[in-house]
Amino acid sequence: MKKLSRFIGRLVVWFFILSVGGVVLFRFLPVPFTPLMGIRTVQQVSSGEPPQLHHQWVPYDKLTAAQAALIAATLPNPLVYSSKEPWAYMKKRQAHILRQMRTVHLQEERTRR
Numbered sequence: 001m002k003k004l005s006r007f008i009g010r011l012v013v014w015f016f017i018l019s020v021g022g023v024v025l026f027r028f029l030p031v032p033f034t035p036l037m038g039i040r041t042v043q044q045v046s047s048g049e050p051p052q053l054h055h056q057w058v059p060y061d062k063l064t065a066a067q068a069a070l071i072a073a074t075l076p077n078p079l080v081y082s083s084k085e086p087w088a089y090m091k092k093r094q095a096h097i098l099r100q101m102r103t104v105h106l107q108e109e110r111t112r113r
Contacts, residue, residue: 030057036078069097 041051058067073093074081081090 039079065098065101066094069094069101072097 044051063071070083070086070090073086073090074083081087083090086094
């Protein structure tokens with residue numbers, strides 16, 4: 001019983017150390033692979049397409065408003081909605097988010113005056 005509790009204690013400590021280390025590491029380095037990329041790769045292989053494993057990451061500060069709105073439109077369910085090939089529904093949501101972004105900027109400018 002003592003060995004089991006010692007093993008569980010060490011397991012918890014190592015989990016904590018590796019979790020904090022991963023957060024610190026990926027704070028400064030780009031994430032090489034995400035779970036969503038894995039799911040999309042499996043979908044591509046199962047549909048007979050060659051998998052696209054290399055993605056071009058765009059830094060947050062270089063995103064246009066339209067790109068940011070399209071990403072926000074996919075967030076309710078990124079497994080169903082794709083920003084690579086947006087449907088009419090996605091474009092409608094993107095336009096709505098862009099209108100909201102313009103409204104928020106107008107309100108911020110009014111409060112600054």
